[in-house]
Amino acid sequence: MTQVKSSSVPEVASARNVAARVVHRVLKEASFVSEVLDAELERTQLEARDRALATELSYGVVRLERALSQRLEALAPRGVAKGDPLVQAHLLVAAYQLLVLDRVPAFAAINEAVEAIGQLRGPRVSGFANAVLRRMSRAGERLDVAQALEASVEPWLFAELCRAVGRDEALALLGVPGTASVPAAPRRGLCVRLTSRGAAAPPDWASSAEAGQLSARALWLPPSGDLRKFAGHAAGLFVVQEEGAQWATFALGAQPGERILDACAGHGQKASLLAEQLGEGGTLWVNDISGSKLARLRREFERLGLPAPQSRNVDLSLGVGDLPPDMDRVLVDAPCTGTGTLRRRPEILRRLVEGDARRLADQAVLLLENAATRARPGGRVLYVVCSVLRVECEDVAERVSRVLEPAPFDAPEAQRVAGEGAWQCRLSPTRHGTDGYYVASFARRG
Numbered sequence: 001m002t003q004v005k006s007s008s009v010p011e012v013a014s015a016r017n018v019a020a021r022v023v024h025r026v027l028k029e030a031s032f033v034s035e036v037l038d039a040e041l042e043r044t045q046l047e048a049r050d051r052a053l054a055t056e057l058s059y060g061v062v063r064l065e066r067a068l069s070q071r072l073e074a075l076a077p078r079g080v081a082k083g084d085p086l087v088q089a090h091l092l093v094a095a096y097q098l099l100v101l102d103r104v105p106a107f108a109a110i111n112e113a114v115e116a117i118g119q120l121r122g123p124r125v126s127g128f129a130n131a132v133l134r135r136m137s138r139a140g141e142r143l144d145v146a147q148a149l150e151a152s153v154e155p156w157l158f159a160e161l162c163r164a165v166g167r168d169e170a171l172a173l174l175g176v177p178g179t180a181s182v183p184a185a186p187r188r189g190l191c192v193r194l195t196s197r198g199a200a201a202p203p204d205w206a207s208s209a210e211a212g213q214l215s216a217r218a219l220w221l222p223p224s225g226d227l228r229k230f231a232g233h234a235a236g237l238f239v240v241q242e243e244g245a246q247w248a249t250f251a252l253g254a255q256p257g258e259r260i261l262d263a264c265a266g267h268g269q270k271a272s273l274l275a276e277q278l279g280e281g282g283t284l285w286v287n288d289i290s291g292s293k294l295a296r297l298r299r300e301f302e303r304l305g306l307p308a309p310q311s312r313n314v315d316l317s318l319g320v321g322d323l324p325p326d327m328d329r330v331l332v333d334a335p336c337t338g339t340g341t342l343r344r345r346p347e348i349l350r351r352l353v354e355g356d357a358r359r360l361a362d363q364a365v366l367l368l369e370n371a372a373t374r375a376r377p378g379g380r381v382l383y384v385v386c387s388v389l390r391v392e393c394e395d396v397a398e399r400v401s402r403v404l405e406p407a408p409f410d411a412p413e414a415q416r417v418a419g420e421g422a423w424q425c426r427l428s429p430t431r432h433g434t435d436g437y438y439v440a441s442f443a444r445r446g
Contacts, residue, residue: 165388244340
C-alpha cells in the first residue's frame, strides 16, 4: 500500500488512538504492552474512564490479534493495509470495538478509525478502511472471546497450558474477561514496603487502593500509567511488584540474622524484600548473569535506604564461580517462558516457539543444582518460576532429586496458602487473583 505523508492536523487524544499506537509498537517493534501503554498514558493525560478503555483495547487487541486479522482479511481478500503496521493497528482496534465491545456505538468506532487513518494516510486509504469496517459492522458478527483466544494461541502452547492447568485456567491465564477473579483489564500490583519510611509516611493514594489477599504489603490499583511516577516512589515508600511475586519471596521463609543468596536476583524486587526480612544482623548475597541488572539492583537498594548486598556476576548454568557456601537459604527465581504472566504480557504469545520451554527447563535444572551447592547441608532452597508449564514446574522438581529433597514450607504466609505440610504450590488467576506461579521448597541433601 502506498503511504502518503501524515496530515499536519494533530492527532486527537483518545483511548482508541492511544491503543492504536500501543498495538503498532507491539506489532512492529516487539515492544511490551505494559511499557508502551504506561508511556502513552503518561503522555496523553486521559480521564480515568478513557485510561481504562485504552488499557482494555491495547491488551485485548494484542491477545486477539490473530482472530481479528482473520476477520479483517476475510473482508479484504487483497490484503489489509499490507506493509503499513500503523494503519493495521487502527483497523485492529476498530475491529475489536465492533466484534468484542458493546460500550462504543459501531458508527462512532468506525468514524474515529476512518478519521485517524485519513489524517495519517489520506482519503484513499481512509476510504478503504471505511469500506472494510462498514462491511464488518453490517455483518453483525460478534467474537466468542474464549474461542478467539484459543485460536490466537499456537496449538502446541494451548495444548501445554491445558495439560498443565486445564482449559478454564488456561483461558483465565490468557485473559478471558468477565469473572470476579479475572478482571477485564489486568490489575497492576503495587508493593508497599513496610520499612520505617513506608510505615511512617504512607502515600495518600494508598488509602484508596485495594488490599492484597496473599501479601499484607500488596496494594492493587487500576491502570494508571507508570506507577513509578506516583508520590512516594522516589522516597522509597514502595516497590512496584506483583502480589504473587511478593508471596513467592515470603515463601522462602527468611529469618533475621540468616545468610541468604538470591541466585537470579534480576532488578532486585525480591532481594529488597529479603533484605527487609533479614534486618541488620543478616547477610544477603545477590547474583545475576547480567551486570546491568545488578547495577539497577544497587540503585534500587539506595532508593529504598537498604544496605548494599554482597553481589556477584556468575553464570550459574556453568558453575558457581566465587559464590560462597553455607547459606541458610537460597532463592532461585529461574528464567522461564513467563506463561504465568500472559494476562499482563500478551506479547509473549508472539515470541514463544515450540522447544523454548524444554530449553529453559534444562537451564533451570543447571541453575537450581548449582545454586543448591551454596546452601549448607539441610539448608532451604526455593525454586520459583512465573510459568505454569509442567516441563518448567513439576518436571524440574523431579529432575533435581539427586541434590535436593522436598521440604515443607516453613513460612506462615506459604503454609496459609499452600496448606500445612505442602512443599510445592501453584498460584493462579482463578484461585488467587495473581499471575501464575510455581513455587517448590527443598532442602539440600547432606
